[in-house]
Amino acid sequence: MKRSDEGVVRNPEPSLLRSLMTEHLDPGYAASARAREHGKRKSTPTSASLWLIVGALLTGFVLCTAYLQAVEQVPGTNHVRSDLLSKVEDVEADIDALTGERDALAGDVDAARSEALAGDGSGLLEQLHGVEVTAGAEAVHGPGLVVTLTDPVAPPDLSDSSQRSVGGRAVVLDRDLQSVVNAMWASGAEAIAINDVRVGPGVTVRQAGGAMLVDNQPVFSPYAVSAIGPQSDMQTKFVVSDAYLRLTSVQQLYGIDFSVAESDDLSLPAATIREIRVAREGGS
Known part of the structure; x- marks a missing residue:
């Protein structure tokens, strides 16, 4: 028996493929042309x-x-x-x-x-006075140095935003002031204050948000670090310290104002003394 293949379409051509091969314009163009022929406008x-x-x-x-x-x-x-x-x-x-x-x-x-204690012959009053001076509990005055750091007037164009603040915020950081204070102590300073806030034992210099805090008191630019001590010796040691080199680099890179000046008579206030609740006698 012979099977007839008449009427059987082999490999039918898809309509989408046929339209892509034969119709080169989108149907919308043709519809728009017909509408224009009949005088219709959308x-x-x-x-x-x-x-x-x-x-x-x-x-x-x-x-x-x-x-x-x-x-x-x-x-x-x-x-x-x-x-x-x-x-x-x-x-x-x-x-x-x-x-x-x-x-x-x-x-x-x-x-x-x-x-x-006026009539005490053991020298207790003098000992207390010496301890208070060391702890910064008394206001002092004398010759010394003043290191001033000032934020730039216009915010600098900084690429390392993770290191320095931008957009009008402070450029002088807490670690800059910390390095100056530590260098002053190492140079022979006897008493230090930042913007009339005395730096004593337990006093911290840190930033909280956009504010600079010294002993939890806000201070603002320009930051004046005043140190009482031998002027010539302090200045000689400070200009070769890491803090001086650091601030010189910051001045060149970020445009802060940085200066060191001598003063014949600095007046520093007393530091805030915390209440002592627990004390222990030290060993000999």
Whole structure:
């Protein structure tokens, strides 16, 4: 029996492939051409202009609404800001008053102690005085050096943003001040203060956010590191220290203002003395 293959289509050609080979234009072009032949247009200049005007009106309405809301919020924001500033000023006034009262009471305690130990022949009063001077518990004055570090007026263009702050924030870092303080101690300084904050035992110099804190008190640029001690000897040792070389490099790279000056009479305040709760007698 012979099988007939008539009417059987072998390897049919797909319609998509046929359309790609024969139709070189997208069907949309043909439809648009037919519409133009019949005088039809999808949109007229009048309708396009109308939609443009409607869009502009909607945009203007949204912008006006946002502006009115912002204007309504401004008085409330200014009021809150004024209240916060007033509270900050009140707290600062209270702190100043308490600080003055503390200093007055400390003076009374010192006077009473001196009167009580005036007739003591063991030299205890002199020993206490020496310990207080070493701990920075007394205000001192004398000749010394002043190292001043000032942030640049304009923020520098820095590539190593992980090392130095940018965008108007401080360029002088806490480790810069720490290196200066350590170099001053190594150069023979007897007392040191940063912007009238005495550096004593347990005092830290660190950054918190964008603020520079010395003994948890904020200080601002320019940072003046004042050190009392032998001027010539201190200056000779400081200019060959690692801190001086570090600050010279920072000055050249980031544009900070860095200077070292002598002063014949520096006045440094007393350091804050922490309350001693536990003490142990040291071995001989």
